[in-house]
Amino acid sequence: MTDLARSARAYRALLASRVRSQSVYTTSFALDVLASVLTGAVEFAEVWIVFHNVRSLGGLTFPQICLLFGIAHVGFSFSQVLFGHVDRITRYLRAGTLDAFYLRPLSVLGQLVTSEVALRRVGWAALSVVVLGWALTAVDIAWSPATVLLLVLALISSIALFGALFVAAAGLQFFLVDAEEMTNAFTYGGRYASQQPASIFGPGLIVAFVFAVPVAFTGYVPMLGLLDLPAPAALPWLGPQFAWAAPLVAVWTWVLALGCWRLGTRHYQGGGG
Secondary structure, eight states: OOHHHHHHHHHHHHHHHHHHHHHSSHHHHHHHHHHHHHHHHHHHHHHHHHTTTOSOBTTBOHHHHHHHHHHHHHHHHHHHHHHTTGGGTHHHHHHTTTHHHHHSSSOHHHHHHTTOOOGGGHHHHHHHHHHHHHHHHHSOOOOOHHHHHHHHHHHHHHHHHHHHHHHHHHHHHHHHSSOHHHHHHHHHHHHHHHTSOGGGOOHHHHIIIIIISOGGGGTHHHHHHHHTOOOOTTSTTOOGGGGGGHHHHHHHHHHHHHHHHHHHHHHOOOOOO
């Protein structure tokens, strides 16, 4: 058996144990899923309330905003199931228990990712899929093989980009340790920004959420491409053709995230215990 096969087998065993541990207490698990559904419903209610006071937001109608919300929210919710616990590495750093990860014949990041699979958040993901499904039927999309491919790439890129943000936040914790809330401003704050049309952002937010933390490519830019909408006046260079760049943006974000992670692990000197 090759080293790669052994590692894959070990990760499968870890993931299976995490899944079984969450399904033991069925009532508790069901309540957790229900809570995640309600959390997502509250966020969608914000969109619904806004559109009961205005006819459009950033030049977008309610179904178009729902499409934006659905793509971005699907990306974040599924990435949170897979990577949402990674940025909690501070609890291992403070307790000095991260050293145990270094003793096992697996990558530290791989162990951290498989240390928890938050199935309780699938309710949030399911609600996102429902909103996205409704939006796809409510908007006017000229369906073609290229459009279907763009939608699939947009969803995969959205999940990957948010996952990279969680990994980058974890890498920064090696230096910041007690600044989890600060990095949450970019992960969870990025989630909220991704659900808004970038055309309503001021110059500072455009720099933050289009360039520095490019969450505009998780929902807004793919939405422009799917609907073939013209570039907004506030961002005249951001046309619908940039929707195809979402996978490249996700790859670049992962390059930076893994750079932060590698820098952090090299900086780490142990728990000192």
